[in-house]
Each structure stands twice: as structure tokens, then as C-alpha cells.
Amino acid sequence: MNDSTQLEAPAVAKNGDMKQRMVGIEIENLHLSFGQTEVLSGVDLTIEPGEFFAFLGPSGSGKSTLLRAIAGFGPRPRGMIRIGGRDVIDLPPWKRNVGMVFQSYALWPHLSVRENVAFGLRELRFPRAEIGPRVDAALDLVGLRDLADRMPNQLSGGQQQRIALARTVVVEPQVLLLDEPLSNLDANLRVQMRRELLALQRKLGLTTIFVTHDQEEANTTSDRMAVLDGGVIQQVGTPQQLYDAPCNLFVAGFLGTANILEGRVERDGEAVRFVTTTGEALPIAEAEPGRGSIVLRPQNITLTTDGGPGTIAGEVVHREFLGSQIRYIVQAAGAEIIVDQSHSVGTDWQEIGAKVSLRINARTAVVIPRGHGA
Numbered sequence: 001m002n003d004s005t006q007l008e009a010p011a012v013a014k015n016g017d018m019k020q021r022m023v024g025i026e027i028e029n030l031h032l033s034f035g036q037t038e039v040l041s042g043v044d045l046t047i048e049p050g051e052f053f054a055f056l057g058p059s060g061s062g063k064s065t066l067l068r069a070i071a072g073f074g075p076r077p078r079g080m081i082r083i084g085g086r087d088v089i090d091l092p093p094w095k096r097n098v099g100m101v102f103q104s105y106a107l108w109p110h111l112s113v114r115e116n117v118a119f120g121l122r123e124l125r126f127p128r129a130e131i132g133p134r135v136d137a138a139l140d141l142v143g144l145r146d147l148a149d150r151m152p153n154q155l156s157g158g159q160q161q162r163i164a165l166a167r168t169v170v171v172e173p174q175v176l177l178l179d180e181p182l183s184n185l186d187a188n189l190r191v192q193m194r195r196e197l198l199a200l201q202r203k204l205g206l207t208t209i210f211v212t213h214d215q216e217e218a219n220t221t222s223d224r225m226a227v228l229d230g231g232v233i234q235q236v237g238t239p240q241q242l243y244d245a246p247c248n249l250f251v252a253g254f255l256g257t258a259n260i261l262e263g264r265v266e267r268d269g270e271a272v273r274f275v276t277t278t279g280e281a282l283p284i285a286e287a288e289p290g291r292g293s294i295v296l297r298p299q300n301i302t303l304t305t306d307g308g309p310g311t312i313a314g315e316v317v318h319r320e321f322l323g324s325q326i327r328y329i330v331q332a333a334g335a336e337i338i339v340d341q342s343h344s345v346g347t348d349w350q351e352i353g354a355k356v357s358l359r360i361n362a363r364t365a366v367v368i369p370r371g372h373g374a
Helices: 063-071 113-123 128-141 157-169 187-204 215-221 239-244 249-254
Strands: 025-034 037-047 052-056 078-083 098-101 175-179 207-212 224-229 232-237 259-268 271-276 281-283 290-296 301-304 311-321 325-332 335-342 355-360 366-369
Touching: 025 063, 037 063, 037 232, 052 063, 052 215, 063 078, 063 098, 063 175, 063 207, 098 157, 113 128, 113 157, 128 157, 157 187, 175 187, 187 215, 207 215, 215 239, 224 239, 224 249, 232 239, 232 249, 249 259, 249 290, 249 366, 259 335, 301 335, 311 335, 325 355
Parallel strands: 052 207, 052 224, 098 175, 175 207
Antiparallel strands: 025 037, 025 078, 224 232, 259 271, 259 290, 271 281, 290 366, 301 355, 311 325, 311 355, 325 335
């Protein structure tokens, strides 16, 4: 995608002040059921104007259902959805001024690229004289104007995805909805296309919601994200906030690799420590006394042979070379603890069966009180 191209036909570029077009989304107490099965339960969420927001969660978590509810597809939910301050809960999809890119791209196979991009404009009865320039501008934006006369089956997966985007943005939606649009691409192309998606979103200033089950995609594109499970939003925040300070065990385990040990928080004067169920005492920064779990990220654990206070004794039972890192599995504290150590030329490796000690970075340990499982 050529960042130097400009979408001149839509009002985003014509009017100059992009921020005046940005709209927020407000969702209050949203419930949605399929028959007797509730798939969204009490969703409350505010998405800021111009934000790139991600819905992240496992299959069946409700993320795509929530996206489709915003678009107006599927059964009518209970609750409230406002786009740009306007209540849209009873409006059909074509009156909500949102654009949606589906996982399958949904291109018309019998229409050329140009005709696919022009389709929505014709359905909305745009003047014939405007359609050509708008289509050209949208194709320029995604860098595929030279393929305008090809058929969809003559395009690669990445090109089809760009055409689906062009077809969506050419009608000037206020909100762009992306339902796992990269899932059909190979790994290398996914990396390239997520960068292009973000560049396109920043250029147009569109409030965008991106549904994905891929943590890396959400982390690298979104300003903020909501983690869903069982139709309930578990936590909302920036990718760094959710990774570094998960609110419950589900978020901790879903976002990246986490070591989770059970135990209790104890306080002795100014000192605070977490005592595991097997009796190891780990210094921690701050937490309320009581039973709970401690979350330890693999890169925040140092593997040594020194021992000493505040360490956990263990034995290396497995080792993997990951290029930039060496991943160890250490049997310690009644569990298999994952430890990631940086690798460079000349790094000494611990052998399988080696007796080692694990030193915890107290500042990075997260304590989750008992009962905060999900």
C-alpha cells in the first residue's frame, strides 16, 4: 500500500478536518440471545472517536456477535447502542452508516474489481458522474488501481482483502468493522496486511473495531481492546495494561504465556510476600493479605544457580531454542514453570536435569485475589 496516495473523493480528505467526522460508540447493558442461549450478557463499553479498538477472545466468546450487533446483523439485542450519539438499536444495517469487512471478503465473483468497489455506491444511488472518481480514489488508497479490470479469482488473498477494504471505505462509513479479515492469509502476509490496515485507519481517521482471536494482531494494531469470554467483557484497556495488569486469571492466561501459582499474601511490617502452597516465600511489591494466585511472566523470571532468599529451587526438565530466546521448563513449587532467557552468541545453556534457582522480579509479579478466576 502506497502511503503517498490520497483518498480525494470522500469527505474525509475533501473537508480537511478529519476529527469532525470521527464518531464514538457507546454500548450499555447489551444482552443478546439465540433461542434460550445468551451469547452477550450485560455488555457496557465506550469506544472513543477515531480509536482502533479490538475485540479479543477465544472461539465462542461473543466477539463476532458483538461486532454484528453494532452493524445491525442478527437478532435485535436488548440494551442500547449509540453511534455518534445516535441510538441505532432499531435501525437496519444500511441506515447505521457503518462499513463491514467480512472474514470471507464476500466479493462478487462475477464482477470485476472496479464493479465490486462501485457496487455500494450504485446501491446508494450516488450520481453516476461521482462513482468513477470515487472508485479510482479508493483503489489508489489500497494501491490496486492497476488491477481494476481483473476478476476476484485473478487476485491473491492479500489483494482480495484490499479490494474488500476499498469497497467498504468508498461509501464513507463513520465506523469500520473488521471481522477477522486476516485469518485467511499466510503468516507473512498477515504481518504485512495488519500494518497496512493500521496505516489506512490512521489516514482515514475512521473509528475502527477489529475482531480477532490472535493476540499478536490485537497487540500490534489496537489503541485499546476488550477481552471477552462467555459473552462477558472481562477487561478493557491498552494492550500493555491488560498484559501487565490482568484483572483475573482468564485474562492473565489468555494474553501471552503466564505461570500461575496458588498461595496467599502475607504482610510482615513493611514487607509483603507471597507464600505458595508448597511453602516458597516470594517478595512482592504490594497486595492485600489473603488467599489468591500470583501471575509470573516467563521473561520476568531469572534462572540462576546461586539460590538465596526469595528464590525458588527447581530442576530443568525441558529446554527449547527459540532463536532470540531459550525457553526452559523448570519443575519447581509443585508446578512446571516456564522461564524465557535472552539468547546471544556465547550464551551458556542449562542442561536438562540441572539444579537451578528462580529469582522473581517482585515489581512485575501480579497477585490476583481468590475468586477472580474470570
